Amino acid sequence: MNKTITALATPPGVGGIAVIRISGDEAISISDACFSGKISLLESKSHTIHYGTIQYNDRIIDTVTAAVFRSPNSYTGDNVVEISCHGGMVVASEIIEIMIANGAVQAEAGEFTKRAFLNGKLDLTQVEAVADIIHSLSxxxxxxxxxxxxxxxxxxxxxxxxxxxxxxxxxxxxxxxxxxxxxxxxxxxxxxxxxxxxxxxxxxxxxFKSAEILRSGFFVAIAGYPNSGKSTLFNTLLQRKRAIVSEIPGTTRDYLEEMIYSNGIAIRLTDTAGLRPSENIIEIEGIKLVETVMEQSDLILIINDISISPGNSDKLLKTIKAKYTNSKAYLLQNKIDKVDSAQLDTLSPESENEIRISAKKGIGVDTLKEILEKEASQSIDRTKDIxxxxxxxxxxxxxxxxxxxxxxxxxxxxxxxxxxxxxxxxxxxxxxxxGDTWDEDVLNNIFSRFCIGK
Ligand SMILES: Nc1nc2c(ncn2[C@@H]2O[C@H](COP(=O)(O)OP(=O)(O)O)[C@@H](O)[C@H]2O)c(=O)[nH]1
Ligand SMILES: [Mg+2]
Incomplete structure (x- = not known):
């Protein structure tokens, strides 16, 4: 006999309804012991819903509906009852405690889906698809x-x-x-x-790489020397003031991440701490984080303050290109509003993967957005519908x-x-x-991506 497990299947907190799942040989009898409706759950057919109350020690906890699924025709393959009660902090946890008092045990993360796998309802690629659906950003x-x-x-x-x-x-x-x-x-x-x-x-x-981008988004890191305008660009792309912009170098100490969506694909933008040799401990920590961000990124935007000089960030550009060979890099010549047009004409023309912008005035930002969209959609071209x-x-x-x-x-x-x-x-x-053959490590790894109640 397998033990009967229970957990909250909906996110905790205030909401319209909360759903408590109970799965196992005893799921129906355990639920029935505290359910009072027109007919007892024990007598009910599979795939039926019943209106009634949950009671404990003569106290009414809530009016609920209870859906009954009989083995093997349920998500887990066990007997399953799903109780929908009013959403909120208290009622759902009370009901779970009653189920536990009646003999159920608290489910572990992903345990319902694990049962579905062990009962042959889902294979491993399907289990992974469940996790992907839950976590999908696109x-x-x-x-x-x-x-x-x-x-x-x-x-x-x-x-x-x-x-x-x-x-x-x-x-x-x-x-x-x-x-x-x-x-x-x-x-x-x-x-x-x-x-x-x-x-x-x-x-x-x-x-695989394309699938990762579909799963978690296209990672774009904004990098550059302090004060080059990274946070300004970040805010302009997000169309709101998210990062602090300041003329004081070193204002962004760690990194900020926000999502923008383009044609259904999530683009994860990160604004990072300015890259420069630094004496300040916090800033050094921030710079270490930048390196981690850059390693994970699919695209790096290196911002240069063209009003200092077009080649001011050349050294940084070279280092980044050499170090992060997996990500494509673009050079953004920022603050072109500060350079008068006569002067701009004398500068060497934009080269490949180089764009002139003014993050502050919004010049060239649409072109940049188009580039991000193009790069993100190209990056998922390789997916094979799987x-x-x-x-x-x-x-x-x-x-x-x-x-x-x-x-x-x-x-x-x-x-x-x-x-x-x-x-x-x-x-x-x-x-x-x-999953024709599997070992416990593989299973644990897969189910670690699940939440409790799934
Ligand atoms: N004129 C002009 N100033 C800019 C532009 N982009 C940023 N700035 C200014 O440059 C300073 C540093 O900007 P910030 O975004 O904080 O740079 P970060 O250190 O790279 O994040 C701020 O005073 C911004 O207003 C731009 O396109 N044109
Ligand atoms: Mg900044």
Whole structure:
């Protein structure tokens, strides 16, 4: 018998309604013990909703509706009751305490979904899709996760595995007839099939970075020397005063992060502390944080105060480009309003990935916004309608490697048996993605992204 778990499924606090979930063999009897309605929950059919009250020690706690789902037709696969009560700080926790007094235990983070996995209701890619839907910051990200939840990724992986296992079986069958020198399978066809599958696995693995951007947004870091106008640009892009702007250098000590949305994609803008050798301890901490931000960023905007000189930040630009090779960098020549047009004409023309702006006056900001939109949408071009995560990417690469081994084995005219072993292990690796085999560490890692009640 599995223990019955309970938790609040909605965010805590004041709200229209709160939903308490109870799941396990005893879910219906435990709920029924404190529920009073027209019929008892124990007698109710699956997928029915009942109006009534929750009572404890002759005290009415709230009027509620209780939805009953009988095993195996529920989210977790267990018996499940979902009680909707009035939202607020007190009622929902009282009801949870009553359920616990009646024999349920408090659920851990993600425990409902973990049960769904262990009961075979969802595979691992679907579990991950649930987490992605909850955390998604972009419309396309959420839609892709929703498709993944219906089992689309699973179906694709299954098709690949069937193909690989078929090839392995053919090769092994040939082995049985080796005396008769029969070749069931054309080597060129086999090679082609393996190559196609390997390339597909690698392509999918490559889409990981794009999927990350769909999941968490496109990270744009604003960097530059103190006073170059980073905070001013940050505020202009956000269209509100979020960061403190001041002529005193070193005002932004840590970093600020805000989101802007473009075509459904989240762009995470960060305003950072000015980069310069500093004596001030807090500022040094801030500068360390900048480095972390820059490492994570997809795009870096380096702001230069052109009124000092167009080449004033060249050294910084060079350092940043050399250090953060994964992110594209743009040089923004700021404060062009301070430079008169005659003087601007004498300056060398803008080079590639360089734009002239005035963060304060809004000059060139629309062009910059267009660039951000273009870069963000290009960065998700690689997605293959699947939110590949790091775990998937690692397994896909491993699987591709095993297929490369199989190809080498074929080319070296090795025994069918050896070739088949590589192909079978590649299929097995693909199976780990959906969770055909798993270990506790993998599960814990996945469920650590969940909240209590999910
Ligand atoms: N004239 C002019 N001043 C600017 C512009 N951008 C920023 N500033 C000024 O430069 C100073 C420093 O700006 P701030 O945004 O705090 O720079 P940060 O240290 O890089 O964050 C402030 O006095 C701003 O008003 C601009 O485009 N034109
Ligand atoms: Mg600042």
């Amino acid at each position: 419309v396309p990200g959420c839609m892709t996760a929703a498709r993944q939840l219906t089992g689309e990724f699973t179906a694709r992986l299954k098709a690949l595995r069937v193909k690989l296992l078929d090839i392995a079986s053919l090769l092994e069958l040939e082995l049985d007839f080796s005396e008769e020198d029969i070749e069931f399978t054309n080597r060129d066809n086999i090679k082609l099939l393996i190559k196609e599958t390997r390339d597909y696995c690698n392509d999918l693995a490559d889409s 939110l590949v995560n790091q775990r998937h990417a690692l397994l896909l690469r491993q699987s591709a490697l095993e297929l490369s081994n199989a190809l080498t084995a074929i080319e070296s005219n090795l025994e069918n048996e050896i070739i088949a072993i590589d192909i079978r292990s590649s299929a097995k690796t693909l199976g780990e993605i959906t």
